[in-house]
Amino acid sequence: MLYLIDASVYIFRAFFSLPDSIRDNRGQSANVIYGFADFLIRFRKESGAVRGALCFDESLTTSFRNEIDPHYKANRPEAPEDLKRQMQACKDIGRFMGFPVYASPRYEADDLIGSLAQQHRHWTAGPICIVSTDKDLLQVLTPGDEFWNFGKNDRFETAGVQERMGVAASQMADLLAITGDAVDNIPGLPGIGGTTAAKLLQHYGSLDALLSNLDSLEKNSEIRGAPRFKSIIEQNLDVLERSRKLTAIVTDLKVEKNSKNLELKAPDMEKLKEYFDDLGIGARLLGRLNSESGGGTGRESGRRRENKGKENASGKIKQNQRAGKGAAKRDPEVDSRGKASPGGQKQLPGQTIQRKPRGPKNMKRSESQDSFVEYVEDLFSGLGQVSARKMFGGYGIYQRQRMFALIAYDRLYMKVDDVLIPEYEREGSEPFIYESEGRKPIQMSYWSLPEDAMESPALAQQWALKSVEAAIRSATKKKPAKKSKATAGKKSA
Structure with a gap:
């Protein structure tokens, strides 16, 4: 192939x-x-x-x-x-x-x-x-x-x-010639949309056959509004011919x-x-x-x-086959309700949005999101001596035995409230689903976003990048040495 x-x-x-x-x-x-x-x-x-x-x-x-x-x-x-x-x-x-x-x-x-x-x-x-x-x-x-x-x-x-x-695939150029293509600034026939254009091509087979049978189109009882369509085509033959050359x-x-x-x-x-x-x-x-x-x-x-x-590619491949890789993994120290198991880590912000049985399905990463994960990993490539716990200690996105760069991205849609919530509040809170259960509004588990909001990750990425860079600065910053009690006592004396 x-x-x-x-x-x-x-x-x-x-x-x-x-x-x-x-x-x-x-x-x-x-x-x-x-x-x-x-x-x-x-x-x-x-x-x-x-x-x-x-x-x-x-x-x-x-x-x-x-x-x-x-x-x-x-x-x-x-x-x-x-x-x-x-x-x-x-x-x-x-x-x-x-x-x-x-x-x-x-x-x-x-x-x-x-x-x-x-x-x-x-x-x-x-x-x-x-x-x-x-x-x-x-x-x-x-x-x-x-x-x-x-x-x-x-x-x-x-x-x-x-x-x-x-x-059919062989009819696509004719379909686009009739309907036009706004993306390419190709004009179509006014008053004839995609559904009608498809019906015309299904009946006549091609645009050439349609143009050769305009008289029969006027009398065609199978196509509602056929006389009007005949008139539209006749009045726009030059537009149609030019569009055919553009779409082919x-x-x-x-x-x-x-x-x-x-x-x-x-x-x-x-x-x-x-x-x-x-x-x-x-x-x-x-x-x-x-x-x-x-x-x-x-x-x-x-x-x-x-x-x-x-x-895995015969026929139509399931759309979530690739996008969901890694998203459904379970940390053995966190149970299905997002609670910390005995001896495990404390509950993390946004954890429940992936694990709650009655909540949204596991969020799936798109191609661009996967690219961002790789970029985040590159940011960390020279920081091998800095532990994940230290790196993300103040950000609530550390889990033992999980790649911290991946976790950083997995939490994007769960920890972006300071960016997304003000944005959505301007249009009302309908896009959000209340899921607080005692959690603070700053946590993404307080809200869940509809799937269409997942299609545009730009805001989340901007927030995540700032947080990641701040985490790196925090983890690599040398803290001043603590003063001993004896030294502090001398100064107070």
Whole structure:
């Protein structure tokens, strides 16, 4: 299977989900670099990919689509310079990690993915897996292919497009031409939404067939409002034709000359170490990459990992399969009610939100949250002599025999009241569920957040980072020597 990765999706995800306070030795933001590297490591581990490619966007204003419509993507603000700088760095990281990298000033990542998919089918007749969140790319899928939203671990086969979108994968470009795409500033037909557009395509099969049968559409009793839809289409034929050119992905580019060039190589650990050492970040990432690759990723070992990955990847993968790793672990010294067992630690703030039977389910960490855990661990990498108890003694997040950096993140949604509660109180307290049972409001166990609040961890991350840095300062700060009673007595005399 050939894995085609829409790299820009995961670059932007890192940019918007990881805190800007992740910085390199020069004081420059490194959140995108860190998050993207973390994504690539996770991807290689979980996919076991042998073949793949990273496709980047470089054509925000220079795409051939801008020639068709100058307003195409004109609604998007220009990327900040900080993001542009890190985006270029992500290409180098991708190459160092063994991925073929592709980009074009005229064609978008979607076109590169579509063309590589077509070339791969010509060379091997093998399936592809598109790694992205962009619904536009669904049109590239053919029977036997897969689409993988890596962040949510939502993976499905081509047949699943019909269930999710109401049309087949081969009809997606036509669907988007009718409905438009606000994200890309592509106009649709006024008064025709996604449901109606799907019904029209289900009935006629394609946009070409629909346009050839407009007279029959007016008399179609199976589609409510058909006469009005006929009138709308006739009045907007030029808009529809232009939108078709914008939504259709190019699949005939000669992106690659040889199928062997799509084989993943072993990560270049020497270059990666040199690169991250220069930035002053990434020690934990490199350690994990080295251990997970077994010192290399040759073709045979890669195939073994890919076969292993396929055991859990047939059809639709459960969305919580990956996100819940580690979240459901139980500390043997804390019982199911969050109470300290005999001889164990005292009850910790926020403990019950994970363990109370009638409370919310275990919180699951997303890809960006996992990246933050790694960053927190990097902060501690040079503090081996400082004990976890000392590090977090005043923060209520120490548990024996548990990785303290992981605990720090596991407690994010349970110890962010000083940031989140004032924010939510401005809109009323409805989003919260009262669970005090005698606990203080400052504890997250006093409240529980709805799951949709978990989707945006930025505030929690900011709070956690400040707390972690404060903990480090506190743990490493030299305390003044205590004065003896004799010395104190002399002074008082």
